[in-house]
C-alpha cells in the first residue's frame with residue numbers, strides 16, 4: 001500500500017495541486033476566524049469543521065501542524081467593502097454594553113461550539129486587538145507606495161499590485177461597481193487600511209496612528225497575524241467562499257505590497273501558497289444570516305435533542321466545496337449513521353473485553369487513537385483491513401473527500417474475521433481524522449432528547465423495565481397503559497426500531 005499524495009484545490013489556480021510544504025515536514029495553516037459580535041450560526045461552524053478536517057488530515061499525513069485561527073473583535077463593517085458601521089460597535093450600542101464584554105461573550109460562545117463539535121484547538125487563537133501595533137507597522141510600511149489618504153482614512157490603491165483580484169476573478173466585471181461607496185476612491189475596489197474616527201465622534205475601540213485616531217480596516221488584521229505568526233509565505237489559508245470575493249483578494253494585495261517593500265521582491269507572492277474555501281451551508285427559509293438576526297445556532301440543535309456531533313457528521317457527508325442544504329431530516333439521517341458507527345464500536349469494545357483480561361496492560365487499543373499518522377497504520381499488520389485503509393487515505397488525499405472516507409470507515413467496521421483489537425485500533429486512527437469521538441459517545445448521548453423534556457432517563461428506563469415485565473407476563477393491557485403513560489410525557493417507545501434503540505423523546 002502506498003501513501004497517496006495529498007492534493008488540495010487551490011482557489012488561486014482553481015486546480016487541484018499537490019501539497020508541497022514551504023518548510024519540509026511542516027504545515028502552517030491560517031483560518032479566518034469569527035467576527036464576535038453575535039453567536040456563530042451552524043453555517044459559520046461548517047467553516048471550522050472543514051479547517052479542522054484539513055488540519056487533522058495534515059497530521060495524519062505526518063506533517064507537524066501549526067494552525068492559527070483569529071478572533072475578529074475589531075474592524076469588520078456591516079458591509080464587507082468599507083460601508084456601514086463596525087459590527088462590534090453596532091452590537092455594543094444595541095446592547096448598551098462595552099465592546100470588550102460583547103467580544104468576550106461571543107468568543108466564549110464560539111469556543112463552546114468549537115468544543116461541542118470536537119474541533120481541535122489551534123496552536124493559537126489570535127485576537128485582532130492584540131495586534132494593533134503590528135498592524136500600524138505593516139500599514140506604515142506599505143503606505144508610501146500603495147496607499148493614499150482621504151478624509152475618512154487611509155486607502156489601499158489596488159492598481160499598485162499585479163493582478164489584483166485574481167483570486168475572485170471578478171474585478172473587471174460590473175459587479176465590482178457595487179462596492180464603490182466611499183467618495184474619492186481611485187478605484188472601485190480600493191479598500192480601507194485605516195478608518196479615521198469622524199470628527200466629533202468617539203469610538204469604543206480606537207487608537208492613535210499617523211493618519212489620525214481610528215481603527216484598522218478589517219482585511220489588515222489577517223495579513224498581519226498570518227505573516228507574523230506563520231511567516232510569509234505560509235502553506236494554506238482557509239475561509240468561507242464569500243471571502244474569495246473581497247476579503248481574501250484584499251489580504252493578498254496587502255501581502256503582495258508588504259512582501260515587495262520588505263525586499264522579498266516576489267511580485268506574485270500572495271502570502272499563502274494555497275487558498276482554500278468551503279462552500280456554504282444553506283437553509284431554504286434563509287435562516288443562516290447572522291446580520292439578519294434570526295439564524296440556526298448549534299444550541300438550537302442541541303435544544304431540540306440532537307447531539308452536536310450529528311451536525312459534524314452532516315458536514316462530513318458532503319464535500320467541503322459543495323453547497324450543503326440543512327434540513328432536520330438530513331440531521332436525523334446523519335444522527336442515525338453516527339448511532340450505527342457508535343454501536344459497532346460499542347460491540348467491538350465488549351467483544352474485545354471478553355477476549356482480554358481487564359488486568360492486562362494495553363488492553364484498550366483505542367487509547368492509542370490520538371496522534372496517529374498513516375505511517376503508524378502502515379507499520380502494523382492490518383491484513384484484511386488494508387483495502388479500507390488505502391481507500392480512506394486516497395479519499396482524504398483527493399481534496400479531503402470525507403464522504404468517501406466515511407464509507408471506508410464503514411468498510412473497516414464491516415470487515416469480517418478481524419481481531420476486535422486490530423479493528424478498534426484502526427477505527428481510532430480513522431477517527432483521529434474524522435473527529436466523531438466514536439470511542440466516547442454513548443447511547444444516552446445520541447438519544448434524541450429535547451432540552452424541555454419533563455422526564456429523566458432513569459424514570460424512562462424504570463417504566464420501560466416495568467413494561468417489559470408486563471409484556472413477558474403477557475399482561476398487554478398493563479404494557480399498553482405504560483406505553484401511553486410514557487407517550488403522554490413525550491416518550492416514544494420504539495419497539496421495532498432497527499437499531500434496537502428502544503425509545504426517543506419527541507419535541
Ligand code: AMP
Nearest residue numbers: 034035043044046047239240279280281
Ligand atoms: P464571520 O463570523 O461572519 O466572519 O464568518 C465566519 C466564517 O464563516 C467565515 O469563514 C465565513 O466565510 C464563513 N461562513 C459564513 N456563512 C457561512 C455559511 N452559511 N456556510 C458556511 N460558511 C459560512
Ligand code: ZN
Nearest residue numbers: 032033222247
Ligand atoms: Zn480573515
